[in-house]
Amino acid sequence: MAATTDAPPAAERRPVILAVDDEPAVLAAVARDLRRGFGERYRIMRTSSGAEALDVLAQVRARGEQVALLVADQRMPGMEGTEYLAKARELVPDAKRVLLTAYADTDAAIAAINEVALDYYLMKPWDPPEEQLYPVLEDLLTTWESGAALEAGGVRVIGHRFSKESHDLRDFLARNRVPANWLDVERDREARELLTIADVAPDRLPVVLLEDGAVIERPSVLELAERLGVVGVPAADHYDLVIVGGGPAGLAAAVYGASEGLKTALVEREAPGGQAGQSSRIENYLGFPSGLSGSDLARRAADQARRLGAELLTMQDATRLRVEGSGRFVELTGGGELSATSVLIASGVSYRQLDAPGFAELTGAGVYYGAALTEARSCRDQHVVVIGGANSAGQAAVHFAQYASRVTMLVRGESLTRSMSHYLIEQIAALENVEVRTGTQAVAAAGDDGHLARLTLRSGDGAEWIEEVDACFVFIGAAPRTDWLDGVVARDPRGFVLAGLDVRDHGWGLARDPFLLETNVPGVFVAGDVRARSVKRVASAVGEGSMSVSLVHEYLAEA
Structure with missing residues (x-):
């Protein structure tokens, strides 16, 4: 049986969603629901077996089309859904994978999370689809679209693969989720042709070609960030809460601070997500049974914080904390500063350098x-x-x-x-x-x-x-980013920030005890990996970031 499709016009090349089920009635119902929910954005295709579906995927890829989502029933004769998805992963590794299961197949579905990097499993039936089907698939497709946009972006970077400058630019674009396309001058003929057209000498690499036609030779990361508008500019003169660090702890504090009415700004030196944002897969984070990448977690959290009203100032680094009376001032690279009533230190850690020759x-x-x-x-x-x-x-x-x-x-x-x-x-x-x-x-x-x-x-x-x-x-291992706190905030011998009862003998001057996450400077709090004796886990960092906002409220109430 050949694959059936909604057959879009030849000029329209929507990404494909492919559904597979051996039961005609169930397959028709799946395709119907997929068309209703996503037919305007995606080309819905269906087949009745895993073998046919693999043939369809090969044809789709040969035509240069994108595959966004695979939906497969587990119990199919000849080839079970998990076996099909494992083989399909080799053809379309970036497509999201969903398994349709009956209650009795739950164990197989959970095992498939590891075996085929399953993104989700759905129990049949899922009525009503508006509650049980569409939210799940919309979330997966939004994630897929985000990754597809990054790879199909209009910014092009041309350079040598083994160049530190090229790597730094690529890493900056990827971590800040700027759509961009990397071209290796040694492997890609297109790269050499573009350099000839742009009249760029080989010794001026890396070069960045912007969507507006501008050509930037050997840019620094900061220069490129400024040209792309990634560098944030403060919108206010004073904030209730300034957060230094955009890892899980800082992002959680930004979400809760903004949602509870605090004028909140977050400063991040590189990109939202911090060190956790570089993780390829976080599999033990509560509520995500299939795991998620650090980049995906950072994107979700940053979008949530912005939606609730927090300001995210990326490509800005804190260089000093200054205390003047009840004022707390965070000095930034470039000479600017942020004024705040309270500050959260969530600057995290950085990987230690290997001290060996070469x-x-x-x-x-x-x-x-x-x-x-x-x-x-x-x-x-x-x-x-x-x-x-x-x-x-x-x-x-x-x-x-x-x-x-x-x-x-x-x-x-x-x-x-x-x-x-x-x-x-x-x-x-x-x-x-x-x-x-x-x-x-x-x-x-x-x-x-x-x-x-x-x-x-x-x-x-x-x-x-x-x-x-x-x-x-x-x-x-990792070292804390706390040099900017020298002479102001108490730290342990390794540089991690002390908090709570640990600071009573480090210059604490108030009659009350310090709050649990409060440093020796009243109104300055700490959360996440940078805190002394913290648990180095994403979930604990998120918990501390969330908790810090309730402590900030207590501090503001007494100020």
């Missing part, structure tokens, strides 16, 4: 700190090394395993069990192209033509050897 010189040219998701597809069929044994390293290894032919994890300790969640350890063990080497560390890096080519490794017994590698991603 790593500093090759940073951004094969050596990366954090997941650097912009590099994932460039690692296809290559050997990738991940250094570290905690959750961030594990998430990165699982993610890069989708692209690289081989992923090697270097873990200094004797096992992963002390530092990594059990679910990640199980996922890594199930991946044939991931090797975990415990008791092993990288002691040197070397390159060819300016990019990483080899690592010198050392085992626990002191033996050393050289291994050929294509890219290396480092996760060896």
Whole structure:
């Protein structure tokens, strides 16, 4: 049986939603509901078997069309829904995947979350679709559209893959969700043709071509941000609450502060999401059984904060905190400052640098700190090394395993069990192209033509050897971003901010005890990873950010 479709005009190329079910009546009902909810934006197609659906996907991709969503029944003869979705993932890896299940198939659906990176499973029947079907699919399609827009964007960046400057620009655009297209001057003929048309010399790379026709040679990240209008400008002279840091804690505080009527501004030095925003997959966050990427979590939270009235000032960094009477002033890069009645420190942490020969010189040219998701597809069929044994390293290894032919994890300790969640350890063990080497560390890096080519490794017994590698991603702990608080806010010996009862012996001058998240400066609070003795988890950071707003209200009530 051939696939049926709503057959749009030839000139119209809407993204495809493909439904598969072997029962004609059910398939007709699924297609009907999909057309009613999404037919104006998407081309709805349907087939009655997994094998037919795979043929349809191959034809759709051959025509250069996009596939947004796959909806498949679990119980189908010949090929179950999970088997079909696993094979379909190889053809259309970016499409969202939904499994239709009966109550008895719930266990299979939950297992499929890991096996085929399932995005959602729906219990049949779902009447009424306005409540049970459309909100779920709309959320998935919004996420897909966001990613598709990023890849089809009008901003084009041309440069060398193994160039720190190129990497920094690509990372900035991706993390700030600016639609952009990357062109490697060494691999893409289009890149070389565009350079000839724009009359740009090869030694002036990277170059950015804007949608308005402007050509910017070798721009800094800040210069590009200003040209794109990403840099935020304060709209008020004074705020009830200024939040420094746009990670989960800061974004949660922005959502709750704005929703409760506080004039709220958030300052973020790079992009909403902070370090968590670079995570390829967060699978233990409450309410998201299929997990979600750090980028997706950041996008949702930032949109929510803006909708509720918070100001998000990106590409701004706090350089100093100044206290004058009841006023709290956050000085910013570029000479500006924000005046506030209360301040939340949520500036988070940054990955520690690996102090070994060659790593500093090759940073951004094969050596990366954090997941650097912009590099994932460039690692296809290559050997990738991940250094570290905690959750961030594990998430990165699982993610890069989708692209690289081989992923090697270097873990200094004797096992992963002390530092990594059990679910990640199980996922890594199930991946044939991931090797975990415990008791092993990288002691040197070397390159060819300016990019990483080899690592010198050392085992626990002191033996050393050289291994050929294509890219290396480092996760060896984190350091707090608190230098801007010197001389004002009390910190522990490692630089993490003290709060609550810990600050009574650090210059606390009021008769009352400090609030739970309050620093030694009344009205200045701290939340998230930057707080001393915090739990380094996304959910706890969100909880602390939310809690801080109630404490701010108490402080404002007594001020």
